[in-house]
Amino acid sequence: MSETIETWFDQPLVFTIAARHVRGRLVRLGPVLNTIMAAHSYPPVAEKLLAEALVLTVLLGSTLKDEGGQLTLQAQTGGGPVELLVCDYKGGELRGYLKFDAEKLAEIGPDPTLFALFGEGFLAITFDQATTGERYQGIVPLEGSSIGDAAEHYFEQSEQIPSLIKLAARHDAEAGCVAGGLLVQHLPEGEVGRDRLHVRHDHPEWEHARTIAATLKDEELTDPATSLETLAWRLFHEDEVRVEAGVTVSRGCRCSVDYFAGVLAQFPDGERRDMADGDGKIVVDCAFCSRIFPIPLDEISGQN
Numbered sequence: 001m002s003e004t005i006e007t008w009f010d011q012p013l014v015f016t017i018a019a020r021h022v023r024g025r026l027v028r029l030g031p032v033l034n035t036i037m038a039a040h041s042y043p044p045v046a047e048k049l050l051a052e053a054l055v056l057t058v059l060l061g062s063t064l065k066d067e068g069g070q071l072t073l074q075a076q077t078g079g080g081p082v083e084l085l086v087c088d089y090k091g092g093e094l095r096g097y098l099k100f101d102a103e104k105l106a107e108i109g110p111d112p113t114l115f116a117l118f119g120e121g122f123l124a125i126t127f128d129q130a131t132t133g134e135r136y137q138g139i140v141p142l143e144g145s146s147i148g149d150a151a152e153h154y155f156e157q158s159e160q161i162p163s164l165i166k167l168a169a170r171h172d173a174e175a176g177c178v179a180g181g182l183l184v185q186h187l188p189e190g191e192v193g194r195d196r197l198h199v200r201h202d203h204p205e206w207e208h209a210r211t212i213a214a215t216l217k218d219e220e221l222t223d224p225a226t227s228l229e230t231l232a233w234r235l236f237h238e239d240e241v242r243v244e245a246g247v248t249v250s251r252g253c254r255c256s257v258d259y260f261a262g263v264l265a266q267f268p269d270g271e272r273r274d275m276a277d278g279d280g281k282i283v284v285d286c287a288f289c290s291r292i293f294p295i296p297l298d299e300i301s302g303q304n
């Protein structure tokens with residue numbers, strides 16, 4: 001393992017184990033998570049779900065080859081207490097929110113399955129490549145114990161990339177919300193991004209890496225005192241692991257007066273007038289960051 005870079009919070013560790021055709025990502029989010037959560041007041045179960053989804057978003061977003069690319073996770077309810085969960089990542093900027101029925105959510109236990117949270121819901125994972133304009137989207141059922149299980153199925157079914165994903169989140173008295181995750185993938189062609197390959201479960205080098213990765217504990221992922229390099233080294237010390245620091249993650253919301261004015265311009269004039277308050281302004285709040293935008297009617301250039 002190579003020398004000095006050390007990653008702790010809000011910066012993924014990118015690693016490859018060439019001999020096993022394995023690529024991986026480790027990430028632990030702290031300050032960025034608390035910035036995102038501060039815009040809302042989520043109960044513990046909702047906070048944990050969103051924290052794990054944000055970690056997954058960074059893990060997957062950091063595999064995008066082009067910097068302007070975007071990764072979007074969207075989970076839709078199938079009648080469960082959580083109605084909607086949306087996260088996206090673009091060039092290190094991360095945001096996310098969820099909508100839920102507070103009464104129904106209060107009735108479920110502290111460690112719910114995906115079915116308890118979403119009912120028979122679905123997870124859409126979308127990769128948008130900026131340079132080529134290509135879009136890959138896969139939709140998988142929200143089944144299993146965590147949103148990471150659903151993402152594993154996505155890679156297995158849509159991408160034919162054997163993958164292991166571990167996610168963990170907890171609330172720390174001092175650090176606030178802390179969450180971490182590990183993504184390990186088998187790419188027989190090495191670090192080749194999005195190339196296709198046949199699913200094969202009989203690769204001993206992958207089985208070995210997968211078995212080792214599965215031993216990583218939730219407490220290790222969320223332990224602020226252990227660097228990500230230390231975690232990678234503990235797991236894969238038998239192998240030659242190449243590591244590099246990924247892009248630092250910050251809370252980034254792309255909401256603006258112009259953005260909402262553009263959305264409102266799609267509505268008929270009459271409906272816009274009905275939405276406006278006594279001062280002739282439509283007040284919009286951003287679902288991601290809770291910022292409030294009072295937009296004067298005369299600043300919206302409608303087509304109708």
Ligand SMILES: [Zn+2]
Pocket residue numbers: 253254255286287288289290291
């Ligand atoms: Zn916003």
